[in-house]
Amino acid sequence: MGARSLTAGEKLPSIRALAKTMQVSPSTVVEAYDRLAAEGLIRSRPGSGFTVAGSLPPLALADVEPRLDREIDPFWVSRQSLDAAPEILKPGCGWLPADWLAHEPVRKAMRSLARADAAILADYGSTRGSPALRRILARQMVEEGIDAAPDQILLTGSGTQALDLLCRFLLQPGDTVLLDDPCYFNFQALLRAHRVNVVSVPYTASGPDVARFAEALATHRPRLYVTNSAIHNPTGASLSPQVAHKVLTLAAAHDLTIIEDDIFADFEIEPAARLAALDGLSRVIRIGSFSKTLSASVRCGFIAARPDWIEGLIDLQVATAFGGPSPIAAEIIAAVLSDGSYRKHIAALRTRLAKRRREAAAVLEAMGIRPWVEPRGGYYLWCRLPYGRDAADLAKTALRESVVLAPGNVFSVALSAPDLMRFNVAQMDSRAIEVLRRSL
The missing domain is CATH 1.10.10.10 (Winged helix-like DNA-binding domain superfamily/Winged helix DNA-binding domain)
Incomplete structure (x- = not known):
């Protein structure tokens, strides 16, 4: 038929x-x-x-192939990567290959769930989300210097939903939001959906350019600043204590709220400075999830914030999602985090990624592609292309050979990264490297 x-x-x-x-x-x-x-x-x-x-x-064969004619914008990498057929290579995507993740602990947790109470398998999630998972997260935050009680943590459907809830809670159309330049491209996409003005500040190897940050606060009076502190996406840089202190001082002077997306925190061997830890969750809100380290299929995110804001966010989540995240997802993640397997998995990932980063950097440098900074962890290399080569043209050329790349300007509000590109070292195999070499 x-x-x-x-x-x-x-x-x-x-x-x-x-x-x-x-x-x-x-x-x-x-x-x-x-x-x-x-x-x-x-x-x-x-x-x-x-x-x-x-x-x-x-x-329609066009529906199952990469869209070569799509405009390169903040949605470009997401659409090409999420819709890619299995044979398409994705060194531009934002996640680890499936065989790098901890499947057996997840399977074990799912087998246990098969014997769980019917309520977990059938009922809505509670308004704050699983108490067991919130207790685990609270203990982890204490180890990182963040004093957050379980009641200060709200579980969400994902890290992206956590940011969306906060935007709904804190912003009105026409407000101004400050982003790093470059920054995670979906920050731009989500903020566009909220109809706010976006202003960007150049990001350096130790955090946002403090002088430009101060200038942006005085000129544009943003209501919100959204950033990664640990293993910044896409640059791989880490926030220094000096810059963190200056950012918080300026935020207090200008009544600025900060959302710190800490999704890559577990990839760090030695933790960098954290705005949430230095601030004590007063004007800094921490969000995160386990999509990058455990499973993007079993999705669950979280928000850690001051108690009165959590109360308002609970009502908002009930209004938009009728309760917290899936109890099944929360129970699976809680089981994996509590049995010791997650720590072993993360330790093995850090070692494997350190080796892969060194290997990928050497291969890229041999082609004249030079990393902008040496990351403290994670799987991204933010690189400058040789001879001022245009990254968007290179990405379109590689896509014709079924390789998805991430050109620099999808990360840049100011379009200031035309010759830069983000590489996911875990997704770079020999065929992807050969296509890249030919495309150059």
């Missing part, structure tokens, strides 16, 4: 006749017909058997 070998309205063989022809059991035919009916390819009419459905959507 998908190949158009049968026409709309054509009658299909009966279950008994097809079972005899195919030499299979009638139950096998019933299951096959049920699946085809669920996909809308056939229709079942009582007393009349099965017929081919009409109005089949046209077969």
